[in-house]
Amino acid sequence: MPTAQALIEKMTARGATIPIAVDVVCGKKFDANEPAVLKDAKDVADDDMIFDIGPKSAQELADIIMKAGTVVWNGPVGVFEFDQFGEGTKTIAMAIANTNAFTLAGGGDTIAAIQKYDIYDKVSYISTAGGAFLEYLEGKVLPAVAILEERAQG
Secondary structure, X not given: OHHHHHHHHHHHHOOOOOOOOOEEEEEOOOOOOOOOEEEEHHHOOOOOEEEEEOHXXXXXHHHHHHXXXXXXXXXXXXXXXXXXXXXXXXXXXXXXXXXXXXXXXXXXHHHHHHHHOOOHHHOOEEEOOHHHHXXXXXXXXXXXXXXXXXXXXX
């Protein structure tokens, strides 16, 4: 929690925010037949497992996506493979499909969500290189890219 609080304070000082889930969808065990229970985040019990964000939290993220100029999506927000825990990811996928922003998506789970919610043709750019995709966006030099750049200049 101290790390999260430090990040929130740092971002707030810069005029930015980190959205925090206010509602979540829980279950007691990781199972395709587990009932989904919607709870306020503050009401999560010690034996609850959080499997998705709730509708209020999903809508908050969708609203942010709809106002953005660029969206980078790396990873679902729930266990979307189980339909009862997929509404958060579906809400985000639909926002990405409908935004006017330039959208980038990467990683295997993200691509699986894109396929499940059939928005493949609505995403501006899709990368199958999840971790490397994020490292490249961070500005890290990737060995294969460095070789290609070196050869292009040579």
